[in-house]
Amino acid sequence: MQPTSVFDRLLEEGLISPDSHQKNVAAITNDRVSIHWDIKTNLYLGVSLLSAGLGTLVYKNIDTIGHQVILLVIALISMGSFYYCTSNKLPFSTAKVAAPHPFFDYILLLACSTFVSFIVYLQFQYNVFGNRYGLATFFPMLVLFFSAYYFDHLGVLSMAIVALGAWAGLTITPLHLIDSNDFNQSSLLFTAMALGALLVIIGWFARRQQMKAHFEFTYSNFGIHLLMVSCIAAMFHFDAASLFWCLVLLVLAYLFYRKAIHDTSFYIVLVIILYAYFAISYVVVRMLGKVSDAGIGMVYLGFIYFIVSAIMMVLFLINTNKKLKAI
Amino acid sequence: MIAYAPSQLDNLQVSEAVQKACYKKQLSHAEQEAILQRYASWFYSPNFFIRIGLFLLTCVVLFFFFGLLVLIFLSVIDKAIGGMSIFFGLIAWACLEFVIKNNRHLQSGVDDALLWIAVALVTGGSSYLIGAGPIGNSLLVFFITLMAGVRFADRMLSTISFLALVAILFYIGVKIGGWGTLMLPFVIMVLSAGVYFWSRYQLARFPNILYQKCLNVLCVAALVVFYGAGNYYIVRELSSQLPGAGNSSMPVASWIWWLFTGLIPLAYVMRGILSRDILLLRTGIVLVAVIIFTVRYYIAFADIEIIMAAAGAFMLIAVYLATRFVKWPRRGFTNEVDDFGEEEKGKRQVESLLQAETLSAPPAPVPGFGGGSFGGGGASSEF
Numbered sequence: 001m002q003p004t005s006v007f008d009r010l011l012e013e014g015l016i017s018p019d020s021h022q023k024n025v026a027a028i029t030n031d032r033v034s035i036h037w038d039i040k041t042n043l044y045l046g047v048s049l050l051s052a053g054l055g056t057l058v059y060k061n062i063d064t065i066g067h068q069v070i071l072l073v074i075a076l077i078s079m080g081s082f083y084y085c086t087s088n089k090l091p092f093s094t095a096k097v098a099a100p101h102p103f104f105d106y107i108l109l110l111a112c113s114t115f116v117s118f119i120v121y122l123q124f125q126y127n128v129f130g131n132r133y134g135l136a137t138f139f140p141m142l143v144l145f146f147s148a149y150y151f152d153h154l155g156v157l158s159m160a161i162v163a164l165g166a167w168a169g170l171t172i173t174p175l176h177l178i179d180s181n182d183f184n185q186s187s188l189l190f191t192a193m194a195l196g197a198l199l200v201i202i203g204w205f206a207r208r209q210q211m212k213a214h215f216e217f218t219y220s221n222f223g224i225h226l227l228m229v230s231c232i233a234a235m236f237h238f239d240a241a242s243l244f245w246c247l248v249l250l251v252l253a254y255l256f257y258r259k260a261i262h263d264t265s266f267y268i269v270l271v272i273i274l275y276a277y278f279a280i281s282y283v284v285v286r287m288l289g290k291v292s293d294a295g296i297g298m299v300y301l302g303f304i305y306f307i308v309s310a311i312m313m314v315l316f317l318i319n320t321n322k323k324l325k326a327i
Numbered sequence: 328m329i330a331y332a333p334s335q336l337d338n339l340q341v342s343e344a345v346q347k348a349c350y351k352k353q354l355s356h357a358e359q360e361a362i363l364q365r366y367a368s369w370f371y372s373p374n375f376f377i378r379i380g381l382f383l384l385t386c387v388v389l390f391f392f393f394g395l396l397v398l399i400f401l402s403v404i405d406k407a408i409g410g411m412s413i414f415f416g417l418i419a420w421a422c423l424e425f426v427i428k429n430n431r432h433l434q435s436g437v438d439d440a441l442l443w444i445a446v447a448l449v450t451g452g453s454s455y456l457i458g459a460g461p462i463g464n465s466l467l468v469f470f471i472t473l474m475a476g477v478r479f480a481d482r483m484l485s486t487i488s489f490l491a492l493v494a495i496l497f498y499i500g501v502k503i504g505g506w507g508t509l510m511l512p513f514v515i516m517v518l519s520a521g522v523y524f525w526s527r528y529q530l531a532r533f534p535n536i537l538y539q540k541c542l543n544v545l546c547v548a549a550l551v552v553f554y555g556a557g558n559y560y561i562v563r564e565l566s567s568q569l570p571g572a573g574n575s576s577m578p579v580a581s582w583i584w585w586l587f588t589g590l591i592p593l594a595y596v597m598r599g600i601l602s603r604d605i606l607l608l609r610t611g612i613v614l615v616a617v618i619i620f621t622v623r624y625y626i627a628f629a630d631i632e633i634i635m636a637a638a639g640a641f642m643l644i645a646v647y648l649a650t651r652f653v654k655w656p657r658r659g660f661t662n663e664v665d666d667f668g669e670e671e672k673g674k675r676q677v678e679s680l681l682q683a684e685t686l687s688a689p690p691a692p693v694p695g696f697g698g699g700s701f702g703g704g705g706a707s708s709e710f
Contacts, residue, residue, distance in 0.1 A: 003344065035608075035653065035660050047639065053635030155682030158683030159683050175684055218680075269377075300398065307395070
């Protein structure tokens with residue numbers, strides 16, 4: 001069916017007024033192609049390529065340029081970008097603030113990433129913060145959080161949360177949460193749990209107090225993954241108590257599930273269900289493995305467990321989807 | 328032919344168009360309600376994330392089911408595996424027909440998983456049993472994916488089907504040797520052009536929305552293969568690996584391939600802008616980057632970081648010009664968002680996570696938090 005004939009048909013059936021018909025047919029024939037996301041993608045790639053290329057260039061020629069010059073250039077880029085952002089930004093509000101210009105968000109990104117580089121460079125080369133390493137991550141983190149709220153930028157907020165994790169000794173960039181942290185240390189595990197809980201609470205608070213409520217997703221996304229991954233890591237690490245940590249995970253999962261249903265967040269529902277299913281399956285497989293004298297029978301039982309449980313999870317997901325759509 | 332009820336697919340198209348129109352405030356709410364009631368489609372198409380979950384879980388079910396079969400026939404597995412794969416694939420296919428007919432699934436994750444696994448098992452099993460060579464395997468893949476792609480209107484399968492067709496021609500050309508290999512790039516270019524224009528012709532006749540999506544993907548695939556068949560790097564490296572070819576043997580003069588390498592993407596971009604064809608434009612822009620890689624492979628005209636910086640600067644300038652360009656409404660482009668509210672929000676959230684992933688300075692956490700001995704970072708990804 002042709003796009004315009006959809007509305008012809010609706011007009012014939014008397015489902016729309018001639019006025020609406022005309023409006024829609026005109027909109028389809030004059031439809032303009034949106035390149036909004038093409039512009040955003042290219043801006044992002046452009047900023048990344050430019051800064052990475054220049055960075056490598058500087059790194060290779062460090063002997064001829066000299067550290068002071070490089071630091072100066074980085075500082076100038078950062079200050080210039082921040083200056084542009086402060087002089088062009090729309091007034092602060094606790095609600096969502098739109099960017100005044102398509103380039104604004106990316107200039108702010110440039111400002112923030114060069115600022116972080118400046119601090120890292122300063123510490124690396126001149127040891128400005130001495131042995132107080134915490135300060136070298138704490139200070140950029142403060143600036144990032146401030147920028148995220150002051151200019152209203154989700155990407156900078158994510159960078160700030162990652163910096164907060166780094167300050168606590170954790171790598172929480174989304175793709176390196178599992179492989180870059182050594183969860184075999186109890187202290188790191190508990191740090192991760194505490195940080196996850198803190199992020200979830202901040203997110204909850206942001207929504208409740210309407211203080212940049214649209215930041216909530218970013219906070220709770222980092223928080224929930226951190227909490228769930230550290231619970232699973234605890235199941236592996238404290239082997240004797242794995243059932244206990246599985247229970248902790250399930251209780252948390254239930255709470256998050258309730259909240260996700262309430263917020264109609266399909267993404268969180270999926271993530272929670274998969275974490276919970278993984279944890280339960282781990283416990284089941286371990287229990288089957290402990291029955292040592294049954295041999296191949298246990299393997300069969302394990303396979304049947306996965307078939308039955310996965311079918312049950314499918315039904316559960318379908319049901320949840322129905323529940324969420326009904327809201 | 329198609330497994331889904333055509334009248335229901337029409338309803339789906341109407342309700343999608345109406346929802347978009349209502350989002351853009353071109354329809355009253357009452358009108359929307361009435362239409363959606365009249366044109367309710369019966370399909371079960373859950374939310375995108377639920378689809379991912381259902382896909383993964385269905386894969387788990389099928390994997391362990393197949394595993395159970397393998398366990399039972401473990402002693403005779405060498406002889407049985409081919410037939411077992413086909414058998415299990417056909418069972419999955421039957422389940423697929425069942426969930427579509429009975430539970431009215433459409434892109435629910437369950438049907439995606441069943442379809443892909445069924446096609447993979449039937450193809451793999453037949454190939455194992457026949458012991459076919461490259462041409463035979465390509466033919467097998469072509470026919471099975473074509474059949475499944477047409478019946479279930481799957482984008483990936485229709486693309487694979489096209490690629491299998493390219494592979495058939497490729498292996499036939501290699502088998503002929505001599506002039507066969509010389510003509511190969513041209514034959515594949517003609518085939519791609521044919522598939523592209525055929526897809527465009529079919530699209531202009533407005534088939535159901537599922538086929539429209541397949542044809543769009545097919546168009547992009549045809550554009551990419553058309554360029555690949557003329558790309559200097561691909562032609563040169565492939566022809567030097569063919570049996571009987573010298574190290575520097577190239578079909579026809581090499582300047583022709585350089586011409587293709589450089590001009591085709593630019594032609595795509597120009598044509599995309601002039602005819603307001605976003606697929607052509609996007610494909611062209613990505614292929615422009617391929618030009619740089621191709622040239623750089625043979626001529627080290629600059630260090631990689633200089634190219635990166637220059638490309639970045641060029642992109643920023645191009646984007647700046649594009650934002651000026653779209654301001655004239657008559658050009659037919661706009662910088663306005665055209666997604667629905669939720670979809671736009673989702674894209675923004677993904678974007679922010681991507682930025683956190685790529686732009687954060689990775690401060691390597693050294694064991695011993697609290698003891699005060701983690702080194703503040705080293706060089707960041709930028710500097």
